[in-house]
Amino acid sequence: MARFQNLEEHLAYLNIEEEETGDFIFGDEVEEQVNRYELCLVGRFLTEKNINTRAMTTKLADMWKPMMGVNIKEIDPGGPWSFDNAMLAISKIPQGEEPLNVPLWSLEIWIQIHDLPKGFMSEAVGRQLGDFFGEFMEYDMKNNSSIWVEFMRIKVKLDVRKPLKRKKRILRNNGTDFTVTCKYERLGDFCFAYGSVMHTERFCQKNIDNRGEDVQKEWGGWLRAPSRRAAN
Incomplete structure:
Protein backbone atom coordinates (compact mmCIF):
# COMPACT_ATOMS: atom_id res chain seq x y z
CA MET A 1 0.00 0.00 0.00
CA TRP A 105 17.68 67.11 -16.89
CA SER A 106 20.57 68.39 -19.04
CA LEU A 107 20.95 69.28 -22.68
CA GLU A 108 24.19 70.01 -24.53
CA ILE A 109 23.81 72.79 -27.09
CA TRP A 110 25.90 75.32 -29.01
CA ILE A 111 25.09 78.95 -28.32
CA GLN A 112 26.14 82.18 -29.99
CA ILE A 113 27.08 85.25 -27.94
CA HIS A 114 26.30 88.41 -29.94
CA ASP A 115 27.20 92.08 -29.40
CA LEU A 116 30.60 91.42 -27.83
CA PRO A 117 32.96 94.42 -28.19
CA LYS A 118 36.43 93.98 -29.64
CA GLY A 119 38.87 92.46 -27.19
CA PHE A 120 36.25 90.24 -25.51
CA MET A 121 36.45 87.24 -27.83
CA SER A 122 38.84 85.29 -25.59
CA GLU A 123 38.28 81.81 -24.19
CA ALA A 124 38.43 83.22 -20.64
CA VAL A 125 35.43 85.41 -21.42
CA GLY A 126 33.71 82.47 -23.11
CA ARG A 127 34.12 80.29 -20.04
CA GLN A 128 32.51 82.89 -17.78
CA LEU A 129 29.64 83.53 -20.18
CA GLY A 130 29.21 79.79 -20.70
CA ASP A 131 28.82 79.26 -16.97
CA PHE A 132 26.22 82.02 -16.87
CA PHE A 133 24.05 80.78 -19.74
CA GLY A 134 24.53 77.17 -18.67
CA GLU A 135 27.61 75.13 -17.85
CA PHE A 136 30.65 75.79 -20.06
CA MET A 137 31.80 72.79 -22.08
CA GLU A 138 33.69 73.87 -25.20
CA TYR A 139 35.08 76.96 -26.93
CA ASP A 140 34.90 77.01 -30.75
CA MET A 141 38.39 78.26 -31.53
CA LYS A 142 37.92 77.90 -35.29
CA ASN A 143 34.89 80.20 -35.31
CA ASN A 144 36.01 82.64 -32.65
CA SER A 145 39.48 83.31 -34.06
CA SER A 146 38.25 84.42 -37.48
CA ILE A 147 38.81 88.07 -38.36
CA TRP A 148 35.27 88.18 -39.77
CA VAL A 149 33.65 86.72 -36.67
CA GLU A 150 30.34 88.33 -35.69
CA PHE A 151 29.66 86.30 -32.56
CA MET A 152 31.34 83.99 -30.07
CA ARG A 153 30.37 80.33 -30.32
CA ILE A 154 30.54 78.06 -27.27
CA LYS A 155 28.97 74.78 -26.19
CA VAL A 156 27.12 74.68 -22.87
CA LYS A 157 25.11 72.21 -20.85
CA LEU A 158 21.64 73.51 -20.01
CA ASP A 159 19.48 72.53 -17.04
CA VAL A 160 16.19 71.96 -18.87
CA ARG A 161 14.21 72.68 -15.68
CA LYS A 162 15.27 76.34 -15.86
CA PRO A 163 14.10 79.04 -18.31
CA LEU A 164 16.38 79.91 -21.21
CA LYS A 165 18.62 82.87 -20.46
CA ARG A 166 18.51 85.63 -23.06
CA LYS A 167 21.12 88.30 -22.29
CA LYS A 168 23.73 89.47 -19.80
CA ARG A 169 24.86 92.94 -18.78
CA ILE A 170 28.64 93.19 -18.38
CA LEU A 171 30.51 95.92 -16.51
CA ARG A 172 33.92 97.07 -17.73
CA ASN A 173 36.77 98.03 -15.40
CA ASN A 174 36.34 101.68 -16.45
CA GLY A 175 32.77 101.75 -15.19
CA THR A 176 31.06 101.51 -18.57
CA ASP A 177 28.88 98.56 -19.45
CA PHE A 178 27.43 96.66 -22.40
CA THR A 179 24.91 93.87 -22.88
CA VAL A 180 25.42 90.65 -24.83
CA THR A 181 22.59 88.57 -26.25
CA CYS A 182 22.41 84.80 -26.59
CA LYS A 183 21.09 82.77 -29.50
CA TYR A 184 20.70 78.98 -29.39
CA GLU A 185 21.65 76.79 -32.34
CA ARG A 186 19.19 74.06 -33.39
CA LEU A 187 16.76 75.13 -30.69
CA GLY A 188 13.52 73.17 -30.91
CA ASP A 189 10.08 73.99 -29.57
CA PHE A 190 9.90 75.97 -26.33
CA CYS A 191 7.46 78.13 -24.40
CA PHE A 192 7.46 81.85 -25.25
CA ALA A 193 5.68 82.66 -21.97
CA TYR A 194 8.02 80.88 -19.58
CA GLY A 195 11.16 80.20 -21.62
CA SER A 196 11.02 76.47 -20.89
CA VAL A 197 12.13 73.78 -23.35
CA MET A 198 10.04 71.25 -21.40
CA HIS A 199 6.73 72.39 -22.87
CA THR A 200 5.13 74.75 -25.38
CA GLU A 201 2.61 77.54 -24.81
CA ARG A 202 -0.26 75.14 -25.41
CA PHE A 203 0.60 73.29 -22.19
CA CYS A 204 2.01 76.27 -20.26
CA GLN A 205 0.67 76.62 -16.74
CA LYS A 206 0.63 80.41 -17.11
CA ASN A 207 -1.78 80.14 -20.02
CA ILE A 208 -3.90 77.61 -18.16
CA ASP A 209 -4.08 79.79 -15.05
CA ASN A 210 -5.05 82.87 -17.12
CA ARG A 211 -7.77 80.92 -18.93
CA GLY A 212 -6.90 82.06 -22.41
CA GLU A 213 -6.17 85.73 -21.59
CA ASP A 214 -3.10 87.25 -23.20
CA VAL A 215 0.08 86.35 -21.31
CA GLN A 216 3.18 88.50 -21.59
CA LYS A 217 5.74 86.68 -23.72
CA GLU A 218 9.28 87.60 -22.74
CA TRP A 219 10.86 84.92 -24.96
CA GLY A 220 10.51 84.53 -28.69
CA GLY A 221 11.76 83.02 -31.91
CA TRP A 222 14.63 85.50 -31.96
CA LEU A 223 16.41 83.17 -29.48
CA ARG A 224 16.93 80.71 -32.34
CA ALA A 225 20.20 81.21 -34.15
CA PRO A 226 19.98 81.04 -37.95
CA SER A 227 21.79 78.14 -39.55
CA ARG A 228 25.50 78.85 -39.80
CA ARG A 229 25.38 78.27 -43.55
CA ALA A 230 22.66 80.91 -43.92
CA ALA A 231 24.53 83.29 -41.64
CA ASN A 232 27.70 82.93 -43.69
Missing part, protein backbone atom coordinates in the same frame (compact mmCIF):
# COMPACT_ATOMS: atom_id res chain seq x y z
CA ALA A 2 1.37 3.41 -0.92
CA ARG A 3 2.41 5.66 1.95
CA PHE A 4 0.21 8.50 0.69
CA GLN A 5 -3.31 7.82 -0.48
CA ASN A 6 -3.55 10.85 -2.74
CA LEU A 7 -1.68 13.94 -3.97
CA GLU A 8 -3.24 16.26 -1.36
CA GLU A 9 -1.96 14.06 1.46
CA HIS A 10 1.48 14.00 -0.12
CA LEU A 11 1.63 17.79 -0.43
CA ALA A 12 0.60 18.19 3.19
CA TYR A 13 3.86 16.54 4.29
CA LEU A 14 6.05 18.75 2.12
CA ASN A 15 7.88 21.65 3.78
CA ILE A 16 9.95 23.86 1.44
CA GLU A 17 10.33 26.84 3.77
CA GLU A 18 13.82 25.76 4.76
CA GLU A 19 14.84 25.50 1.11
CA GLU A 20 13.34 28.88 0.24
CA THR A 21 15.03 30.78 3.07
CA GLY A 22 18.47 29.25 2.60
CA ASP A 23 21.25 31.47 1.22
CA PHE A 24 21.99 31.25 -2.50
CA ILE A 25 25.41 32.77 -3.22
CA PHE A 26 26.67 33.77 -6.67
CA GLY A 27 30.31 34.43 -7.39
CA ASP A 28 32.04 36.65 -9.94
CA GLU A 29 31.82 33.91 -12.52
CA VAL A 30 28.15 34.70 -13.18
CA GLU A 31 28.67 38.40 -13.93
CA GLU A 32 26.47 39.34 -16.86
CA GLN A 33 28.43 39.51 -20.09
CA VAL A 34 25.61 40.46 -22.44
CA ASN A 35 23.06 43.26 -22.58
CA ARG A 36 25.35 45.57 -20.65
CA TYR A 37 25.02 49.34 -20.94
CA GLU A 38 28.58 50.49 -21.68
CA LEU A 39 27.69 51.26 -25.30
CA CYS A 40 24.13 52.38 -24.62
CA LEU A 41 22.52 55.79 -24.34
CA VAL A 42 19.26 56.75 -22.68
CA GLY A 43 17.27 59.83 -23.57
CA ARG A 44 13.90 61.48 -23.69
CA PHE A 45 12.28 64.03 -25.95
CA LEU A 46 11.43 67.32 -24.25
CA THR A 47 7.88 67.56 -25.52
CA GLU A 48 4.30 66.88 -24.58
CA LYS A 49 3.63 65.59 -28.10
CA ASN A 50 3.49 61.92 -28.99
CA ILE A 51 6.58 60.69 -30.84
CA ASN A 52 6.29 58.30 -33.77
CA THR A 53 8.82 55.75 -32.57
CA ARG A 54 9.31 54.03 -35.92
CA ALA A 55 9.87 57.28 -37.80
CA MET A 56 12.16 58.59 -35.06
CA THR A 57 14.27 55.40 -35.12
CA THR A 58 14.69 55.64 -38.89
CA LYS A 59 15.61 59.32 -38.72
CA LEU A 60 18.22 58.94 -35.96
CA ALA A 61 19.76 55.92 -37.67
CA ASP A 62 20.07 57.97 -40.86
CA MET A 63 21.71 60.84 -38.94
CA TRP A 64 24.12 58.73 -36.85
CA LYS A 65 24.93 56.14 -39.57
CA PRO A 66 26.25 53.45 -37.15
CA MET A 67 28.29 50.74 -38.90
CA MET A 68 26.60 47.91 -36.98
CA GLY A 69 23.12 49.40 -37.06
CA VAL A 70 21.15 50.93 -34.21
CA ASN A 71 18.59 49.47 -31.84
CA ILE A 72 16.20 51.93 -30.21
CA LYS A 73 13.78 50.64 -27.61
CA GLU A 74 11.00 52.63 -25.93
CA ILE A 75 11.41 51.94 -22.21
CA ASP A 76 8.86 54.42 -20.89
CA PRO A 77 5.98 55.15 -23.31
CA GLY A 78 4.64 58.66 -23.54
CA GLY A 79 5.13 61.78 -24.48
CA PRO A 80 21.28 68.95 -29.78
CA TRP A 81 19.38 65.88 -31.57
CA SER A 82 15.80 66.55 -32.23
CA PHE A 83 12.82 65.01 -33.92
CA ASP A 84 9.81 66.95 -35.16
CA ASN A 85 11.21 70.03 -33.33
CA ALA A 86 11.32 68.11 -30.03
CA MET A 87 14.76 68.33 -28.43
CA LEU A 88 16.38 65.17 -27.11
CA ALA A 89 18.03 65.07 -23.68
CA ILE A 90 20.49 62.18 -23.81
CA SER A 91 23.00 60.60 -21.42
CA LYS A 92 25.31 57.64 -21.00
CA ILE A 93 24.12 55.02 -18.53
CA PRO A 94 26.37 54.88 -15.42
CA GLN A 95 27.70 51.45 -14.51
CA GLY A 96 25.21 49.50 -12.43
CA GLU A 97 22.39 51.99 -13.04
CA GLU A 98 19.01 51.16 -14.51
CA PRO A 99 18.11 53.27 -17.60
CA LEU A 100 14.85 54.49 -16.07
CA ASN A 101 16.75 55.86 -13.04
CA VAL A 102 19.16 58.03 -15.05
CA PRO A 103 18.28 61.73 -14.51
CA LEU A 104 17.70 63.44 -17.86
Whole structure:
Protein backbone atom coordinates (compact mmCIF):
# COMPACT_ATOMS: atom_id res chain seq x y z
CA MET A 1 0.00 0.00 0.00
CA ALA A 2 1.37 3.41 -0.92
CA ARG A 3 2.41 5.66 1.95
CA PHE A 4 0.21 8.50 0.69
CA GLN A 5 -3.31 7.82 -0.48
CA ASN A 6 -3.55 10.85 -2.74
CA LEU A 7 -1.68 13.94 -3.97
CA GLU A 8 -3.24 16.26 -1.36
CA GLU A 9 -1.96 14.06 1.46
CA HIS A 10 1.48 14.00 -0.12
CA LEU A 11 1.63 17.79 -0.43
CA ALA A 12 0.60 18.19 3.19
CA TYR A 13 3.86 16.54 4.29
CA LEU A 14 6.05 18.75 2.12
CA ASN A 15 7.88 21.65 3.78
CA ILE A 16 9.95 23.86 1.44
CA GLU A 17 10.33 26.84 3.77
CA GLU A 18 13.82 25.76 4.76
CA GLU A 19 14.84 25.50 1.11
CA GLU A 20 13.34 28.88 0.24
CA THR A 21 15.03 30.78 3.07
CA GLY A 22 18.47 29.25 2.60
CA ASP A 23 21.25 31.47 1.22
CA PHE A 24 21.99 31.25 -2.50
CA ILE A 25 25.41 32.77 -3.22
CA PHE A 26 26.67 33.77 -6.67
CA GLY A 27 30.31 34.43 -7.39
CA ASP A 28 32.04 36.65 -9.94
CA GLU A 29 31.82 33.91 -12.52
CA VAL A 30 28.15 34.70 -13.18
CA GLU A 31 28.67 38.40 -13.93
CA GLU A 32 26.47 39.34 -16.86
CA GLN A 33 28.43 39.51 -20.09
CA VAL A 34 25.61 40.46 -22.44
CA ASN A 35 23.06 43.26 -22.58
CA ARG A 36 25.35 45.57 -20.65
CA TYR A 37 25.02 49.34 -20.94
CA GLU A 38 28.58 50.49 -21.68
CA LEU A 39 27.69 51.26 -25.30
CA CYS A 40 24.13 52.38 -24.62
CA LEU A 41 22.52 55.79 -24.34
CA VAL A 42 19.26 56.75 -22.68
CA GLY A 43 17.27 59.83 -23.57
CA ARG A 44 13.90 61.48 -23.69
CA PHE A 45 12.28 64.03 -25.95
CA LEU A 46 11.43 67.32 -24.25
CA THR A 47 7.88 67.56 -25.52
CA GLU A 48 4.30 66.88 -24.58
CA LYS A 49 3.63 65.59 -28.10
CA ASN A 50 3.49 61.92 -28.99
CA ILE A 51 6.58 60.69 -30.84
CA ASN A 52 6.29 58.30 -33.77
CA THR A 53 8.82 55.75 -32.57
CA ARG A 54 9.31 54.03 -35.92
CA ALA A 55 9.87 57.28 -37.80
CA MET A 56 12.16 58.59 -35.06
CA THR A 57 14.27 55.40 -35.12
CA THR A 58 14.69 55.64 -38.89
CA LYS A 59 15.61 59.32 -38.72
CA LEU A 60 18.22 58.94 -35.96
CA ALA A 61 19.76 55.92 -37.67
CA ASP A 62 20.07 57.97 -40.86
CA MET A 63 21.71 60.84 -38.94
CA TRP A 64 24.12 58.73 -36.85
CA LYS A 65 24.93 56.14 -39.57
CA PRO A 66 26.25 53.45 -37.15
CA MET A 67 28.29 50.74 -38.90
CA MET A 68 26.60 47.91 -36.98
CA GLY A 69 23.12 49.40 -37.06
CA VAL A 70 21.15 50.93 -34.21
CA ASN A 71 18.59 49.47 -31.84
CA ILE A 72 16.20 51.93 -30.21
CA LYS A 73 13.78 50.64 -27.61
CA GLU A 74 11.00 52.63 -25.93
CA ILE A 75 11.41 51.94 -22.21
CA ASP A 76 8.86 54.42 -20.89
CA PRO A 77 5.98 55.15 -23.31
CA GLY A 78 4.64 58.66 -23.54
CA GLY A 79 5.13 61.78 -24.48
CA PRO A 80 21.28 68.95 -29.78
CA TRP A 81 19.38 65.88 -31.57
CA SER A 82 15.80 66.55 -32.23
CA PHE A 83 12.82 65.01 -33.92
CA ASP A 84 9.81 66.95 -35.16
CA ASN A 85 11.21 70.03 -33.33
CA ALA A 86 11.32 68.11 -30.03
CA MET A 87 14.76 68.33 -28.43
CA LEU A 88 16.38 65.17 -27.11
CA ALA A 89 18.03 65.07 -23.68
CA ILE A 90 20.49 62.18 -23.81
CA SER A 91 23.00 60.60 -21.42
CA LYS A 92 25.31 57.64 -21.00
CA ILE A 93 24.12 55.02 -18.53
CA PRO A 94 26.37 54.88 -15.42
CA GLN A 95 27.70 51.45 -14.51
CA GLY A 96 25.21 49.50 -12.43
CA GLU A 97 22.39 51.99 -13.04
CA GLU A 98 19.01 51.16 -14.51
CA PRO A 99 18.11 53.27 -17.60
CA LEU A 100 14.85 54.49 -16.07
CA ASN A 101 16.75 55.86 -13.04
CA VAL A 102 19.16 58.03 -15.05
CA PRO A 103 18.28 61.73 -14.51
CA LEU A 104 17.70 63.44 -17.86
CA TRP A 105 17.68 67.11 -16.89
CA SER A 106 20.57 68.39 -19.04
CA LEU A 107 20.95 69.28 -22.68
CA GLU A 108 24.19 70.01 -24.53
CA ILE A 109 23.81 72.79 -27.09
CA TRP A 110 25.90 75.32 -29.01
CA ILE A 111 25.09 78.95 -28.32
CA GLN A 112 26.14 82.18 -29.99
CA ILE A 113 27.08 85.25 -27.94
CA HIS A 114 26.30 88.41 -29.94
CA ASP A 115 27.20 92.08 -29.40
CA LEU A 116 30.60 91.42 -27.83
CA PRO A 117 32.96 94.42 -28.19
CA LYS A 118 36.43 93.98 -29.64
CA GLY A 119 38.87 92.46 -27.19
CA PHE A 120 36.25 90.24 -25.51
CA MET A 121 36.45 87.24 -27.83
CA SER A 122 38.84 85.29 -25.59
CA GLU A 123 38.28 81.81 -24.19
CA ALA A 124 38.43 83.22 -20.64
CA VAL A 125 35.43 85.41 -21.42
CA GLY A 126 33.71 82.47 -23.11
CA ARG A 127 34.12 80.29 -20.04
CA GLN A 128 32.51 82.89 -17.78
CA LEU A 129 29.64 83.53 -20.18
CA GLY A 130 29.21 79.79 -20.70
CA ASP A 131 28.82 79.26 -16.97
CA PHE A 132 26.22 82.02 -16.87
CA PHE A 133 24.05 80.78 -19.74
CA GLY A 134 24.53 77.17 -18.67
CA GLU A 135 27.61 75.13 -17.85
CA PHE A 136 30.65 75.79 -20.06
CA MET A 137 31.80 72.79 -22.08
CA GLU A 138 33.69 73.87 -25.20
CA TYR A 139 35.08 76.96 -26.93
CA ASP A 140 34.90 77.01 -30.75
CA MET A 141 38.39 78.26 -31.53
CA LYS A 142 37.92 77.90 -35.29
CA ASN A 143 34.89 80.20 -35.31
CA ASN A 144 36.01 82.64 -32.65
CA SER A 145 39.48 83.31 -34.06
CA SER A 146 38.25 84.42 -37.48
CA ILE A 147 38.81 88.07 -38.36
CA TRP A 148 35.27 88.18 -39.77
CA VAL A 149 33.65 86.72 -36.67
CA GLU A 150 30.34 88.33 -35.69
CA PHE A 151 29.66 86.30 -32.56
CA MET A 152 31.34 83.99 -30.07
CA ARG A 153 30.37 80.33 -30.32
CA ILE A 154 30.54 78.06 -27.27
CA LYS A 155 28.97 74.78 -26.19
CA VAL A 156 27.12 74.68 -22.87
CA LYS A 157 25.11 72.21 -20.85
CA LEU A 158 21.64 73.51 -20.01
CA ASP A 159 19.48 72.53 -17.04
CA VAL A 160 16.19 71.96 -18.87
CA ARG A 161 14.21 72.68 -15.68
CA LYS A 162 15.27 76.34 -15.86
CA PRO A 163 14.10 79.04 -18.31
CA LEU A 164 16.38 79.91 -21.21
CA LYS A 165 18.62 82.87 -20.46
CA ARG A 166 18.51 85.63 -23.06
CA LYS A 167 21.12 88.30 -22.29
CA LYS A 168 23.73 89.47 -19.80
CA ARG A 169 24.86 92.94 -18.78
CA ILE A 170 28.64 93.19 -18.38
CA LEU A 171 30.51 95.92 -16.51
CA ARG A 172 33.92 97.07 -17.73
CA ASN A 173 36.77 98.03 -15.40
CA ASN A 174 36.34 101.68 -16.45
CA GLY A 175 32.77 101.75 -15.19
CA THR A 176 31.06 101.51 -18.57
CA ASP A 177 28.88 98.56 -19.45
CA PHE A 178 27.43 96.66 -22.40
CA THR A 179 24.91 93.87 -22.88
CA VAL A 180 25.42 90.65 -24.83
CA THR A 181 22.59 88.57 -26.25
CA CYS A 182 22.41 84.80 -26.59
CA LYS A 183 21.09 82.77 -29.50
CA TYR A 184 20.70 78.98 -29.39
CA GLU A 185 21.65 76.79 -32.34
CA ARG A 186 19.19 74.06 -33.39
CA LEU A 187 16.76 75.13 -30.69
CA GLY A 188 13.52 73.17 -30.91
CA ASP A 189 10.08 73.99 -29.57
CA PHE A 190 9.90 75.97 -26.33
CA CYS A 191 7.46 78.13 -24.40
CA PHE A 192 7.46 81.85 -25.25
CA ALA A 193 5.68 82.66 -21.97
CA TYR A 194 8.02 80.88 -19.58
CA GLY A 195 11.16 80.20 -21.62
CA SER A 196 11.02 76.47 -20.89
CA VAL A 197 12.13 73.78 -23.35
CA MET A 198 10.04 71.25 -21.40
CA HIS A 199 6.73 72.39 -22.87
CA THR A 200 5.13 74.75 -25.38
CA GLU A 201 2.61 77.54 -24.81
CA ARG A 202 -0.26 75.14 -25.41
CA PHE A 203 0.60 73.29 -22.19
CA CYS A 204 2.01 76.27 -20.26
CA GLN A 205 0.67 76.62 -16.74
CA LYS A 206 0.63 80.41 -17.11
CA ASN A 207 -1.78 80.14 -20.02
CA ILE A 208 -3.90 77.61 -18.16
CA ASP A 209 -4.08 79.79 -15.05
CA ASN A 210 -5.05 82.87 -17.12
CA ARG A 211 -7.77 80.92 -18.93
CA GLY A 212 -6.90 82.06 -22.41
CA GLU A 213 -6.17 85.73 -21.59
CA ASP A 214 -3.10 87.25 -23.20
CA VAL A 215 0.08 86.35 -21.31
CA GLN A 216 3.18 88.50 -21.59
CA LYS A 217 5.74 86.68 -23.72
CA GLU A 218 9.28 87.60 -22.74
CA TRP A 219 10.86 84.92 -24.96
CA GLY A 220 10.51 84.53 -28.69
CA GLY A 221 11.76 83.02 -31.91
CA TRP A 222 14.63 85.50 -31.96
CA LEU A 223 16.41 83.17 -29.48
CA ARG A 224 16.93 80.71 -32.34
CA ALA A 225 20.20 81.21 -34.15
CA PRO A 226 19.98 81.04 -37.95
CA SER A 227 21.79 78.14 -39.55
CA ARG A 228 25.50 78.85 -39.80
CA ARG A 229 25.38 78.27 -43.55
CA ALA A 230 22.66 80.91 -43.92
CA ALA A 231 24.53 83.29 -41.64
CA ASN A 232 27.70 82.93 -43.69
